[in-house]
Amino acid sequence: MEQQELVREILRLKEERRAVILAHSYQRPEVQDIADFVGDSLGLSREATRTDADVIVFCGVHFMAETAAILNPEKTVLLPDLEAGCSLAETINPEDVRAWREQHPDGIVVAYVNTSAAVKAMADICCTSANAVEVVASLPEDRPIFFVPDMFLGAHVERVTGRKLDIWLGECHVHAGIRSEDLAAQLAAHPDAEFLIHPECGCSSTCIFLRPDAKLLSTEGMVRYAAQSAAREFVVATEVGILHRLHQKAPGKRFIPVREDAICHYMKRVTLEKVYESLRDLKYVITVPEEIAVPARRALEAMLALG
Incomplete structure (x- = not known):
């Protein structure tokens, strides 16, 4: 057809x-x-x-x-x-969360949405890359926090909020594949471009060091920012599928992927x-079985309630 x-x-x-x-x-x-x-x-x-x-x-x-x-x-x-x-979601299972809870009975588990329903069911609240900072900032300061599963997003949240987190060492294979040398090459090739980078990228800290004005944004944050920015050229560090939407929402502007092979085959x-x-x-x-869906729904609704 x-x-x-x-x-x-x-x-x-x-x-x-x-x-x-x-x-x-x-x-x-x-x-x-x-x-x-x-x-x-x-x-x-x-x-x-x-x-x-x-x-x-x-x-x-x-x-x-x-x-x-x-x-x-x-x-x-x-x-x-x-x-x-999802390679990131597969890095953690409910038993990993349960083991941390046993060591921290008063702890709070924050689960990135890039997790299975079974892991969400073990969490107190979920987050996305768009609201992870807001979620963690809303939590009591006197209780330990376990952030799962993306270590680079966790490090970004820790840096912005100033909160010490226990961070699971998971990563997205696509974002982890975007290296510091890729950023450096694009910085040299496009010195006047704005840099948009997803906080899941392993090189996000390097990017901030090399370009303090770089914007760490969720995919939707990138779309909104590019549409309202006066800049005409952007270097984009995330999965290349976002380029189609960027061109639609910000016509006439140029978007250069940090890596053209940053492709999620899933x-x-x-x-x-x-x-x-x-x-x-x-x-x-x-x-989703009800015994998993009910507690997972509570964690998701706690996130959505933040607005």
């Missing part, structure tokens, strides 16, 4: 199923273009709670579809490809063909 026909069939099935399509900013351009809403994890989490659709087709990775299912237990949540996982597993098949066959339905 050709792309135009696929798009027509997706739109027809979407209406027939009373469905909404949500897509992360790292998805393929054609998948972003078919979506009703494109955004980062925080925006997608909020949008999932607002929709009155019967079916949510989540064009992202597994933990994101789980989050939508947890927040919308009465809706059907579909993930077009079950193999769309994100790219979702295709238009798979979105069509997902709607046609109502596959693959993502469900």
Whole structure:
């Protein structure tokens, strides 16, 4: 089936199923273009709670579809490809959190949304890269905090808030692959460009040292900033899928990826063909057992309550 026909069939099935399509900013351009809403994890989490659709087709990775299912237990949540996982989420399991809790009975667990539902169920509150600083700053200062699982985002939060955190040593393989030498090369090649860098990047500290005016931002933060900035050129340090959205929201500006091969192959597993098949066959339905969903929902709602 050709792309135009696929798009027509997706739109027809979407209406027939009373469905909404949500897509992360790292998805393929054609998948972003078919979506009703494109955004980062925080925006997608909020949008999932607002929709009155019967079916949510989540064009992202597994933990994101789980989050939508947890927040919308009465809706059907579909993930077009079950193999769309996350290297960061796989770095930690519930037993790791339980072991820390046993050592810190008065501690608070902050779980980045890039975790499994089972890990979220062990947490007190969730966060995204967009609100991690706000979440940690809201917590009591006299209790230990376990931040899981991204060590680079944790270090960023620790630096900004001044709070000492216990940080799990997990990383995203894409962001960890963006090296200090990549930044240095782009700094030399584009001295007048603004630098936008995701706090999951392992080189974020180096970037701040080399370019004190660099902006550490979530994917959605990058989009908002680029749209309102007077600058015409930006170097972008995150997964390259964001470039499509940046060009859409800030037309006429130039966006240079720090690494053109900063690609999450998990994100790219979702295709238009798979979105069509997902709607046609109502596959693959993502469900979360109630004993996990209930405590995970509490942690997610505690995050969303911050605004």
